[in-house]
Amino acid sequence: MTGVGQPPDQDCIFCQIVAGQAPATRIYEDPQTLAFLDLNPINPGHCLVIPKTHHVTLFTLDSATYEAVAATTLKVAQAIQSALQPGGMNIFQANGVVAGQTVFHLHNHLLPRHDNDNLRVEVHGLQPAGVEQLEPIAERIREQLG
Secondary structure (H helix, E strand, O other): OOOOOEOOOOOOHHHHHHOOOOOOOEEEEOOOEEEEEOOOOOOOOOEEEEEOOEOOOHHHOOHHHHHHHHHHHHHHHHHHHHHHOOOEEEEEOOOOHHHOOOOOOOOEEEEEEOOOOOOOOOOOOOOOOOHHHHHHHHHHHHHHHO
16 A cells, blocks of 8 residues: 555544444545545535545655546546536645645545536635735745755
8 A cells, every 4th residue: 555644543533434333425445545425525526535644734745646546536537527518627635724624534526517517616816916025935835845
């Protein structure tokens, strides 16, 4: 199995699903990942892709596990698109309470979208930033990248 992760968390619903101790409508599984339909779907086909190893957020994830989750996300997104023909799709994950994470096991949401589904996803601020604002932030990030 790819990725060390943390030991399975007995209180984590996703760890319970992986172990077969909690029900889920599974749609895809391989040795590293699992995809299943969300119990509270925004639209039909809303599913989650998780690593089978327990990782609370992206920040503790190794690159091999991330690659496996990304590959499964792509495969399942393409299958949803082909099977359900939504007008679009959002793919996102939340890392941490402030970002809206409610289940503390890394997961990607695949959200098929339709006209007038009333879901709002805001990804841009109201004001553009100038280079003088962006460059100091970019420098701090570049320093961490090495």
